[in-house]
Amino acid sequence: MISKKYIKLIKALQQRKFRKKYKLFLVEGSKNVLELLSTNYSIRTLIVTPVFSEAHKDALNVINDVEKIITDEKSLSSASTLKSNNAALAIVEIPAPSTYQHLPDNYILALDDIKDPGNLGTILRIADWYGISQIVCSPETTDVYNPKVISASMGSFLRVQVNYLELDTFFSENQSPVYGAYADAGTNVHTAKFSKGGVLLMGSESHGIHPNYSEYINHKINIPSYGQAESLNVSIATAIICDNIRRSSNE
Amino acid sequence: MISKKYIKLIKALQQRKFRKKYKLFLVEGSKNVLELLSTNYSIRTLIVTPVFSEAHKDALNVINDVEKIITDEKSLSSASTLKSNNAALAIVEIPAPSTYQHLPDNYILALDDIKDPGNLGTILRIADWYGISQIVCSPETTDVYNPKVISASMGSFLRVQVNYLELDTFFSENQSPVYGAYADAGTNVHTAKFSKGGVLLMGSESHGIHPNYSEYINHKINIPSYGQAESLNVSIATAIICDNIRRSSNE
Numbered sequence: 001m002i003s004k005k006y007i008k009l010i011k012a013l014q015q016r017k018f019r020k021k022y023k024l025f026l027v028e029g030s031k032n033v034l035e036l037l038s039t040n041y042s043i044r045t046l047i048v049t050p051v052f053s054e055a056h057k058d059a060l061n062v063i064n065d066v067e068k069i070i071t072d073e074k075s076l077s078s079a080s081t082l083k084s085n086n087a088a089l090a091i092v093e094i095p096a097p098s099t100y101q102h103l104p105d106n107y108i109l110a111l112d113d114i115k116d117p118g119n120l121g122t123i124l125r126i127a128d129w130y131g132i133s134q135i136v137c138s139p140e141t142t143d144v145y146n147p148k149v150i151s152a153s154m155g156s157f158l159r160v161q162v163n164y165l166e167l168d169t170f171f172s173e174n175q176s177p178v179y180g181a182y183a184d185a186g187t188n189v190h191t192a193k194f195s196k197g198g199v200l201l202m203g204s205e206s207h208g209i210h211p212n213y214s215e216y217i218n219h220k221i222n223i224p225s226y227g228q229a230e231s232l233n234v235s236i237a238t239a240i241i242c243d244n245i246r247r248s249s250n251e
Numbered sequence: 252m253i254s255k256k257y258i259k260l261i262k263a264l265q266q267r268k269f270r271k272k273y274k275l276f277l278v279e280g281s282k283n284v285l286e287l288l289s290t291n292y293s294i295r296t297l298i299v300t301p302v303f304s305e306a307h308k309d310a311l312n313v314i315n316d317v318e319k320i321i322t323d324e325k326s327l328s329s330a331s332t333l334k335s336n337n338a339a340l341a342i343v344e345i346p347a348p349s350t351y352q353h354l355p356d357n358y359i360l361a362l363d364d365i366k367d368p369g370n371l372g373t374i375l376r377i378a379d380w381y382g383i384s385q386i387v388c389s390p391e392t393t394d395v396y397n398p399k400v401i402s403a404s405m406g407s408f409l410r411v412q413v414n415y416l417e418l419d420t421f422f423s424e425n426q427s428p429v430y431g432a433y434a435d436a437g438t439n440v441h442t443a444k445f446s447k448g449g450v451l452l453m454g455s456e457s458h459g460i461h462p463n464y465s466e467y468i469n470h471k472i473n474i475p476s477y478g479q480a481e482s483l484n485v486s487i488a489t490a491i492i493c494d495n496i497r498r499s500s501n502e
Contacts, residue, residue, distance in 0.1 A: 118369075122484060131477035156480050190498040226382035226497050229407050232490070233373060239487045240494045246477050247441040 002047060002071050002079050009091065010079050016143050023094045025145035028080050030087035035155035037063060042093040049073050052087045081147040094145055100134050100163040102176065105196040107132050107245065110178075112167060112213065113140040113204035114234060120144065121152025122235040123202075128156035130242040135162045136170050167201075171216040174199060179219045179245075180209050181237055186220025189244045196249055200241060205234050253298060253322050253330050260342065261330050267394045274345045276396035279331050281338035286406035288314060293344040300324050303338040332398040345396055351385050351414040353427065356447040358383050358496060361429075363418060363464065364391040364455035365485060371395065372403025373486040374453075379407035381493040386413045387421050418452075422467040425450060430470045430496075431460050432488055437471025440495045447500055451492060456485050 002010075012018035013026050024044060027036050030052065036043065037059045046060075047069045053060060060068070073086045080089050102108060109132050114120050120142050127135060142149065144162040153160075171178070177198040180186075201217065203209035209217075223232065223240050232240070263269035264277050275295060278287050281303065287294065288310045297311075298320045304311060311319070324337045331340050353359060360383050365371050371393050378386060393400065395413040404411075422429070428449040431437075452468065454460035460468070474483065474491050483491070 122487065125480050125484065126487060128478045128480035129476050129483055131479075133478075154480070154482070159479050190494075190501070223494070224497070225380050227379045227384075228382075228410055229376050229379035229405070231405070232380055233376065236373065236377060236487065236490045239483070240490055243441075243474070243491045243494065246475070250441070 002069060002075050006045065006047070007079050010089070013091070014081055014147060016146070019094065019143070019145050024091055025094055025150065026081065026147045027090040027092050027150055028082050028085055028147060029151060032150060032155050033088035033090050034059060035158055036090055036092065039158050041095065043090050044093060045069065045091040046088065047071055047076060048088040049076055049086055082151060098161050098163060100136050100161065103134070107197060108134045108136055108199045110167060110170065110199050110201040111135060111137045111141050112201060112210055113138050115142055115205060117142050117146040117148035118152050119205065119233065119235045121149040123238050124153040124156040124160045126235065126239045126242060127160045130246055132242065133160055135160055136167070137162060137164050138167050139164055167213055171213065177218045178216050179221050180217035181241055182220045182222055183208060183231055186222040189221050189223050189241055192219065192221055192244070192248065194245045194248045200245070202234055202238050253320060253326050257296065257298070258330050261340070264342070265332055265398060267397070270345065270394070270396050275342055276345050276401065277332065277398045278341040278343050278401055279333050279336055279398060280402060283401060283406050284339035284341050285310060286409055287341055287343065290409050292346065294341050295344060296320065296342040297339065298322055298327060298330070299339040300327055300337055333402060349412050349414060351387050351412065354385070358448060359385045359387055359450045361418060361421065361450050361452040362386060362388045362392050363452060363461055364389050366393055366456060368393050368397040368399035369403050370456065370484065370486045372400040374489050375404040375407040375411045377486065377490045377493060378411045381497055383493065384411055386411055387418070388413060388415050389418050390415055418464055422464065428469045429467050430472050431468035432492055433471045433473055434459060434482055437473040440472050440474050440492055443470065443472055443495070443499065445496045445499045451496070453485055453489050
């Protein structure tokens with residue numbers, strides 16, 4: 001059984017204002033929680049099904065000082081923000097905000113006003129796949145601790161550092177070449193030459209890159225179309241450009 | 252106002268069994284409905300807000316024989332499967348099932364057991380972007396007329412033909428080279444040579460390509476990882492391979 005206190009807290013943590021107030025967020029589902037257990041994140045409470053608890057005894061023993069509640073799948077699913085959750089949910093402390101680092105010979109992903117949590121979570125997973133460990137988000141970008149971002153990231157939120165700051169501030173400090181994704185201008189991503197390190201800026205789902213940032217962009221990049229779709233989803237576009245960056249730098 | 256009859260019908264059409272029974276499906280949101288208006292699809296009923304109706308007078312005049320209901324945004328949103336819908340919803344006849352065509356020098360996308368409607372819709376949009384007009388789905392793949400597929404496709408369902416059949420049947424008829432996406436085997440997608448036409452097979456979100464189909468695969472394809480994420484979402488992987496196919500055939 002999950003007490004009313006926890007059901008209320010879990011529900012509250014779906015909202016940014018309560019995550020900010022309590023400095024807590026939710027990690028849900030088997031893969032995300034299992035990956036969480038082997039990190040330094042401070043887990044406040046862990047709610048698991050008997051099956052999960054039995055299957056991952058050793059992993060759970062390591063954190064035996066954490067409050068653990070065992071409950072049935074039905075109660076867990078109904079408390080969880082996931083459609084169904086037959087595994088686990090963790091209430092976790094939000095770590096202190098970090099400062100981005102520009103690692104030499106690598107890329108920083110800059111995100112301008114990405115609103116959809118599914119997109120942000122998927123972008124974290126893509127960054128993690130392509131070995132990009134630093135993301136800088138404009139303050140308007142959706143909160144990385146939104147449960148939908150965490151779920152869609154499939155554990156990658158644990159490895160990719162997400163920093164919120166004004167992009168003007170970021171760009172004024174930045175020394176690396178900046179590549180910006182455009183729908184209707186720029187060099188074909190297939191033939192573009194990417195430097196070893198740099199910044200890739202992706203614009204919002206509906207408006208692309210804000211004109212205010214065009215002065216910072218050294219290279220406009222374009223994904224060629226071979227059909228009739230008007231646009232690509234921003235997470236898809238991010239994946240394609242990252243793939244071309246990695247391919248190009250191996251040539 | 253939307254009558255109870257329509258509210259009930261719209262709700263029913265979220266379920267596959269009622270779509271099958273009534274031979275109807277839903278098209279929702281401004282972009283999808285506007286693109287629909289310029290096709291031969293048979294629209295049964297169109298529900299629009301006054302703002303949408305006013306803004307798209309000419310497009311709506313062309314279909315003046317279609318039953319049209321004007322309602323406020325609140326009623327439309329509450330009937331719609333979308334979170335919010337300030338534009339339009341159409342109840343549309345499901346066209347007779349088509350047979351796939353193998354166009355010379357082009358690709359067919361074959362999907363094995365894709366369960367998530369968001370993924371299928373995004374894959375339609377990607378296929379449309381990369382000029383692939385034919386998709387063959389295993390019967391277990393989610394229904395293309397699911398409202399979430401239609402929404403995620405952003406109008407591409409109107410241009411990409413989706414055919415459901417046993418993949419064994421499809422592959423036994425197929426003469427083109429088959430490329431299969433694998434997480435842990437095969438040729439690097441960046442260096443693979445793709446023929447001008449062929450079949451790209453993508454496996455399910457959780458299990459990849461079913462071993463039953465491996466006998467049909469001529470070339471296993473692998474997306475190289477540069478980081479620590481365990482996998483990519485199937486729609487992301489589809490986009491990356493399609494992008495490499497088009498790049499490679501232009502080289």
